[in-house]
Amino acid sequence: MNVLVFAENDNGKVAKASFEAATYGAKIAASSGGEASIITYGYLDAASLNGLASYGIPKILHCTDVSDLDPSQLTKLTIAAVEETNAELIVFPHDYTGKSIAPLVSAKMKAGMVAGAIDYPELSGDFTVKTNVFSGKAFAQVKIKTDKKIITLIPNAISKVKVDAAAETIAFSPDLGAPSVTVKEFKSEGGEGINLTEAELVVSAGRGLKGPENWGMIEELANELGAATACSRPVSDIGWRPHHEHVGQTGIAIRPNLYIAIGISGAIQHLAGVNGSKVIVVINTDKEAPFFKAADYGVVGDAFEVVPKMIEAVKAFKAGQA
Ligand SMILES: Cc1cc2nc3c(=O)[nH]c(=O)nc-3n(C[C@H](O)[C@H](O)[C@H](O)COP(=O)(O)OP(=O)(O)OC[C@H]3O[C@@H](n4cnc5c(N)ncnc54)[C@H](O)[C@@H]3O)c2cc1C
Incomplete structure (x- = not known):
């Protein structure tokens, strides 16, 4: 064929x-x-x-x-x-x-x-x-x-x-005729970092982060891992994060090797966009959060304590590799 x-x-x-x-x-x-x-x-x-x-x-x-x-x-x-x-x-x-x-x-x-x-x-x-x-x-x-x-x-x-x-x-130059539409202006929404759809590692956060001012640690963890950042829909709806980071049924569907979900409940509409991930890690204060049912690894804990420790651990691991 x-x-x-x-x-x-x-x-x-x-x-x-x-x-x-x-x-x-x-x-x-x-x-x-x-x-x-x-x-x-x-x-x-x-x-x-x-x-x-x-x-x-x-x-x-x-x-x-x-x-x-x-x-x-x-x-x-x-x-x-x-x-x-x-x-x-x-x-x-x-x-x-x-x-x-x-x-x-x-x-x-x-x-x-x-x-x-x-x-x-x-x-x-x-x-x-x-x-x-x-x-x-x-x-x-x-x-x-x-x-x-x-x-x-x-x-x-x-x-x-x-x-x-x-x-x-x-x-190869076949006759393609004239274009029927032309792009007059192209405005980037940002997102010059790692392309979320193609990313092999994704660090994602939800409403459990309380406010946009707390995303510094999410970006730092993503940077240390070489990961893209994503978020739940309410987070992008209320303008804490840009829309191109929204994953789920009404957002982007992704299949990274590793998806780390921080302060996200795991609603079915969110899972629809991420349940093809090969390994899912969930960090949530509520041990009954539905996301734990879809997780390969779960941490019941406060993101504000767990994430800084993860950043330190990744840095220490990388320093040991150097
Ligand atoms: C038609 C339709 C389409 C939708 N499409 C999408 C979609 O594409 N994507 C999407 O994401 N949603 C979508 N939704 C919304 C979805 O139903 C949920 O409301 C949304 O996913 C919840 O977002 P969240 O988990 O960030 O917030 P919440 O549901 O508020 O959950 C926050 C979580 O954070 C935890 N938490 C709180 N504090 C901390 C802390 N300090 N540390 C750790 N954890 C903490 C809480 O225990 C909770 O589990 C859709 C809904 C509808 C009706």
């Missing part, structure tokens, strides 16, 4: 989710006796291009004519790359661009699609793909019956794996 991987250009860089999609596509092509290719676009820094070449995909189609493509042009670019590579499967990262382009390609190509895959497809029998449903409370095995197939891959669902292989980058 020939596989095409869509690698998103995120301000001149390729983000981790696209490298994971490359690992995923390379493995499926190798297991099914097909060839894998990547389609990407715009100016990319050398580290990103070299990075793309190191995940076992031998061919990179690079549309360099443009930097910002609108969704209709990205759809045309992807379809042209599918035709060029004779791909049967197209893999997108389940990120902002992937979530917007994959359904457009699916509709244009009449390709069956699974949004939010969390594992490799079953290749020996039916082409079934595992995905989360009902806000992460259940799994579904979805069979794709069409010849052309599309998968969007949830960030952190699989690990990216570098291989010792070379890749050829080929200039």
